[in-house]
């Protein structure tokens with residue numbers, strides 16, 4: 001280890017080093033190594049870093065260092081989703097505690113009043129999603145006139161989500177004389193223009209080029225008809241007990257997949273834009289603490305999920321935007337842990353697969369659909385039966401099982417273990433089926 005690769009070498013103060021030690025961070029990640037010194041010096045910077053690289057600490061630590069001892073709201077961090085904002089707030093809590101640097105979390109889906117109070121109290125850092133911050137600006141309950149540090153986190157996603165007008169409105173209220181740090185997984189098109197307009201002689205830090213996959217994620221694709229996707233998912237989940245994040249393209253499909261897994265006896269919850277803030281939090285907390293082994297999510301809702309040790313990401317549907325594939329797979333193989341990403345590709349999705357492979361500059365290995373798995377064949381059989389019984393369910397993949405007594409609202413948790421699900425459906429001990437290893441290259 002060279003001296004230059006330690007936190008001590010980056011010019012951080014003793015309290016910051018102590019907080020890092022408490023957090024269990026031993027070595028800086030590449031983005032932290034490169035971003036912290038210019039950020040501490042007050043320079044503008046563009047950090048092009050994929051998810052899971054440690055970028056949050058790369059800007060939160062310098063904010064705390066630069067604001068300690070100052071009063072009033074002097075930093076603003078903008079993030080695309082409530083979950084990401086909450087995650088940034090957790091980092092600020094971790095590194096700013098005891099140093100007089102407090103965060104006001106200003107996000108939609110929760111009451112305005114507590115936020116109004118925090119804003120009035122002059123919390124040093126506002127962590128906000130653009131929509132809600134604009135509501136406060138319109139009402140005059142947020143003041144940005146003393147902002148010295150502005151962070152745009154996941155700027156690519158904020159622009160993708162159509163937040164540009166909101167961002168422009170906010171930026172017009174922030175003093176021109178300030179430090180701006182922009183983080184983005186990619187620096188394509190609109191983000192580059194936005195950065196050119198709002199940053200001043202930024203230091204550019206690129207940790208991974210656009211479209212780079214986390215090195216350690218093992219990827220494969222299953223070529224499978226849509227109506228067999230649920231059976232395939234059940235079969236893959238029967239292989240082991242690993243924590244699994246499942247992505248669907250729409251909120252409705254997330255609901256359907258979640259219900260199907262729930263009926264099959266898995267501990268599962270879901271997160272998407274139609275869920276309330278409380279429901280999302282419950283789902284995320286439950287996923288973090290292991291109450292739910294599986295979380296079904298849409299892309300936007302999953303953006304801020306920071307759960308260590310997600311062993312398996314399943315792309316139940318391929319994303320329409322190839323960059324989302326990278327973001328999704330970035331949820332596994334974070335930091336030191338390794339993980340795998342399995343994608344389900346129906347015949348209609350083949351063009352999307354081609355786009356992803358072009359974007360990531362990598363051919364994804366094809367894995368064999370585990371048709372010999374009892375779980376798979378049972379699920380397909382049941383679905384066929386259901387098909388005959390109830391033609392209105394045509395096209396929906398729903399393995400049967402006695403509907404369980406559950407109140408509609410929250411996450412779905414089963415008391416039956418997954419092993420008992422397998423045993424119940426097959427009458428035998430769960431056994432390994434299929435393979436995550438590619439059997440054949442395309």
Ligand code: AMP
Pocket residue numbers: 024025026027028029032050051052053054055056057306308334335
């Ligand atoms: P981020 O890319 O900021 O979302 O961080 C991804 C995960 O890595 C989070 O759980 C962080 O707490 C963790 N992390 C960030 N930096 C370090 C580090 N230097 N050492 C260990 N863990 C880290």
